[in-house]
Amino acid sequence: MKEAIFEFKYKVYNSIDELPQEQQWLLQEARDVTGQAYAPYSNFQVGAVAKLVNGELVAGSNQENASFPVGLCAERVLLAAASSVFPKIPIETMAISYKSDSQKSDHPISPCGICRQSLQEFESRVGHQVQLILGGMEGPVYVIDSASRLLPLAFTSEELK
Secondary structure (H helix, E strand, O other): OOOOOOOOOEEOOOHHOOOOOHHHHHHHHHHHHHOOEEOOOOOOOEEEEEOOOOEEEEEEEEEEEOHHHHHHHHHHHHHHHHHHHOOOOOOOEEEEEEEOOOOOOOOOOOHHHHHHHHHHHHHHHHOOOOOOEEEOOOOOOOEEOOOHHHHHOOOHHHHHH
């Protein structure tokens, strides 16, 4: 038996003000997009904005449904829109933010498991890493160089070949 360790590095900024200007702008856009969320059940609004490698911007917000399993997370809404409007164009950077009626939005949140799997598949499909900027409405901000880092030991299309 041997033991293995998985770890990765990411950048932690104390606030949005420490980010490079383009990343500040993208995170602020994600914060603004939280206002487009349809979240009457959880009251947890998530916004995501991506800059594609061709310079285009795509946004998504979470869309809930009374039948909870059919709701969509902001990240998957964004990926579906980007893939539909700009097929095969990689995402350079995606910023994700949130706000809630019941808790402070003062720390980064990470994509859920389904979104991690979807982001990993998108990276693999287009052959390009997606940089993630994660932050609340205030507080620290995480910058991760590749969304796939959030899903170690991922189930990939290679397993189906």
